[in-house]
Amino acid sequence: MKKSNIKLVVLMLTFLCCLSTFPLFAQPPRFSFEKYVTTEGDTLNYRLLYPDANPLRKFPLVVFLHGGGENGNDNDAQLKWGVMNFATDQAMAKHPAFVIAPQCPKDMNWFNFNFEENIKLLPDPSKPMELMIKLINELIEKYPIDKNRIYITGLSSGGTGTFDAIQRYPDLFAAAVPVCGGGDISKAASIAHIPMWIIQGVEDPAGDPRSSIDMAKALINTGGRPGLTLYPEVGHFSWLAAYSNSALMEWLFRQQK
Template identity: 45%
Template sequence: MLSRIALCLGIVLVTLLTDDVDAADNLDRFEARTYAGAGGEKLNYRLLKPKDYDPNKKYPLVLFMHGAGERGDDNKRQLVHGMNDFASDEVMAKYPAFVVAPQCPNGKKWVEVDWGAAKHTAPEKPSISLQLTFETLDAIAKEFSIDDKRIYVTGLSMGGYGTWDSIERKPDYFAAAAPICGGGDVEQAKKLTKLPIWAFHGDKDTAVKPERSRDMIAAIKAAGGEPKYTEYPGVGHNSWTATYRNPEFYAWLFAQKK
């Protein structure tokens, strides 16, 4: 019996180690970069390029916005959640695309609002980090061959708020959005009726109330939109793992086009 238990534990350990190696290999595919704004501000970001990039072709671009726990200046931590999935052999082969993962500095937010509030009003101007992100996307579009009809945004937790804020500020810029366990300004939902949106949340989330996603979806529908919404039963704050590992998510996202 003990030998069987030891064998099982060994298999689990090998599996975990293999997953870690695979994750490291995939994340190494992201190039470390820094954008410098005109005012001297800087934004660290990682860039995943399509395999066998051909400048004569146009490629979709995905903006990924990380959560609060991945803030910093190491230009690495923002890849912890979801990015290993985007950089997998399967996804890269099936959906050649650029993936941009900026890192929000410590003490900053993608959108400067209270995450615990039942609702919020969007600030008049984007946060410094979000503004630098928009500028970074413009710079990448000048450097590489980007399909401006297939620019997508997704993010989790703090990045879910950032995703909602981004599309409320630039509803005509993005071709689709997938906010995960975040919240937006419901008063601006009318701007989003024509934008393909698939939102996700766990119904047991205590960090960001599921009502934040529910309210946004309800407001968009009330304004005439048809957003998709998935609420995971029995799931807490981590509603991103199931989302980014779901093949249907990628099929839906990359099928969207302006």
């Protein structure tokens, strides 16, 4: 082989190696990086999944609240559990929707409950919850979102945050899926009209399963018809089965006010 040909082969191999090193052909993240900033300078990082939006149609909005282990400011950790099930090819084709995954800052919470005895809702929302509601209202104005199909779900502290959100804003959401969370049972009557699927692992060491069971009973006693799934032999990671359940997805996207 001529020296010129050898050099050409070496250059081609080097180029191919570079392609494998740099993700030039990597698929961009399906959730865009976003930041909500108020006029006062308060900030809430979030990720946003867009549907294949037709301007002549309106789409559901799914609000996903992560657990406490994903608090921070990297605007990435909140995608670790659960929410990616809304971004699969199958989910996006069958259930096109806007999906937001905000990130709660470190040392803060989605909820503002008093846990000293029974869980009690305190008067004011936490700062992340306040910002999240403002963000939802902004997105409603900006995108073709169906206000009758706004859903909220969350896991662990995000499950508790889900209860906090629907108990503070009971007329905003068309359905709720709290996963291993807890809420104020005394407020059950105010949210009994919201279609709800409560999910819990019966061996959860971090969240008392009785919180989910007692809330379901309180909702039924005040006229609600919640779903309740208790996974046997499952600890805190009940969200693994929850969000991979196609029946849950089908149920959620059927709901509307």
